[in-house]
Amino acid sequence: MLDYVVIGGAQSGLAMAYHLKIMKKKFIVVDGEKEIGASWLNRWDSLKLFTPTEYNHLPGLKFNAKKAHYPSKFEVANYFKLYVKKFNIPVQLDTLVTSVRKTENGFYVTHKDGEIETKNVVIATGPFHTPYTPPCHTKISGTINQIHSNYYKGLYQLQDGDVLVVGGGDSGYQILNEVSKDTSRTVYFSGDTKVKSLPHQFLGKTLWWWFTKIGFLSYNKYSWIGRKINSSTQPIIGTDVKEILSRENVIPGGRTKDAMNEEIVFETKSISTIKNIIWATGYRPNFKWIEGLELDADSYPKNFRGVSNIKGLFFIGLPWMYTRGSATLGGVSKDASYLANLISKEA
Ligand SMILES: Cc1cc2nc3c(=O)[nH]c(=O)nc-3n(C[C@H](O)[C@H](O)[C@H](O)COP(=O)(O)OP(=O)(O)OC[C@H]3O[C@@H](n4cnc5c(N)ncnc54)[C@H](O)[C@@H]3O)c2cc1C
Numbered sequence: 001m002l003d004y005v006v007i008g009g010a011q012s013g014l015a016m017a018y019h020l021k022i023m024k025k026k027f028i029v030v031d032g033e034k035e036i037g038a039s040w041l042n043r044w045d046s047l048k049l050f051t052p053t054e055y056n057h058l059p060g061l062k063f064n065a066k067k068a069h070y071p072s073k074f075e076v077a078n079y080f081k082l083y084v085k086k087f088n089i090p091v092q093l094d095t096l097v098t099s100v101r102k103t104e105n106g107f108y109v110t111h112k113d114g115e116i117e118t119k120n121v122v123i124a125t126g127p128f129h130t131p132y133t134p135p136c137h138t139k140i141s142g143t144i145n146q147i148h149s150n151y152y153k154g155l156y157q158l159q160d161g162d163v164l165v166v167g168g169g170d171s172g173y174q175i176l177n178e179v180s181k182d183t184s185r186t187v188y189f190s191g192d193t194k195v196k197s198l199p200h201q202f203l204g205k206t207l208w209w210w211f212t213k214i215g216f217l218s219y220n221k222y223s224w225i226g227r228k229i230n231s232s233t234q235p236i237i238g239t240d241v242k243e244i245l246s247r248e249n250v251i252p253g254g255r256t257k258d259a260m261n262e263e264i265v266f267e268t269k270s271i272s273t274i275k276n277i278i279w280a281t282g283y284r285p286n287f288k289w290i291e292g293l294e295l296d297a298d299s300y301p302k303n304f305r306g307v308s309n310i311k312g313l314f315f316i317g318l319p320w321m322y323t324r325g326s327a328t329l330g331g332v333s334k335d336a337s338y339l340a341n342l343i344s345k346e347a
């Protein structure tokens with residue numbers, strides 16, 4: 001029987017694996033994808049991180065790029081591959097876990113080809129499970145090309161004609177930026193146009209340098225200031241929202257309220273010329289495959305710093321698991337070392 005199975009082999013799972021390796025635990029990392037770094041590679045091609053090199057280090061190995069450089073998704077995937085190689089992390093790919101169930105002595109981790117027995121489990125399956133698209137998308141004509149941002153790769157996926165980008169988060173604005181550079185298209189935008197955006201550089205330092213300096217990434221969610229940051233609208237980072245919205249071919253329409261065949265109904269108008277819709281409307285979590293797990297009102301696991309209600313079952317990489325940094329490349333290390341410390345005391 002293994003000591004640990006880590007489910008998910010991206011940044012969070014690898015950061016945890018690093019510590020398990022140091023502690024000489026008998027473990028394996030399993031991942032449903034066929035390639036290390038797939039969760040990044042699956043994102044759109046022009047994606048650039050909003051965190052510069054020096055804030056992307058996982059424990060034990062620095063992200064190898066110039067300081068103040070904003071890496072591409074390909075650089076992140078290569079970094080993960082190097083990480084696995086350097087620490088000789090046992091990763092079993094193409095192993096999608098379908099259930100985790102507690103037994104008297106540990107857990108059964110069931111995947112598409114069999115079952116693994118282990119004393120403990122670390123869930124590192126990330127914050128993005130089921131792409132969410134507003135229900136009105138089912139009423140839209142099949143002649144309109146609809147893509148969730150999860151599957152958007154680049155302009156080549158679009159058919160000729162106008163585009164609608166829905167969603168005013170980092171993904172929505174980055175995609176709006178890319179699509180509206182093609183000035184032959186009118187691009188409608190449905191999302192918050194009042195959201196604050198922050199530049200990558202400020203007074204000669206990177207934004208992340210300032211965030212670290214003021215402790216923005218370290219306030220925990222149980223503190224007054226942490227709660228305040230968590231509940232406020234997050235600024236868009238490194239994308240100039242005002243400049244994009246001022247482009248001649250970008251037309252904000254307010255919220256998307258409804259749709260019927262070719263007609264898309266916004267707060268401010270109805271449009272029938274749209275030929276492509278990109279839904280950057282987020283994700284819903286899915287942890288239903290873990291038997292006996294208590295979930296909170298947002299369907300995330302109840303936990304304290306990764307310790308769940310089930311003995312021997314841990315989490316890493318959840319959004320705001322402890323701080324704003326918990327679900328970032330550079331921030332996951334702290335949570336991983338906290339859990340490692342806890343595990344080493346229990347052993
Ligand atoms: C568009 C975008 C841009 C971002 N930019 C930045 C940035 O600039 N800087 C930064 O620090 N953070 C950024 N983030 C946030 C964060 O770093 C990522 O979301 C990160 O991918 C989360 O890492 P993770 O390891 O927790 O989960 P994921 O990367 O989501 O990986 C989860 C892994 O678990 C596997 N898995 C899932 N379910 C199962 C299962 N049932 N069985 C087996 N395997 C499974 C998946 O295949 C995947 O490999 C960005 C996020 C997005 C969406």
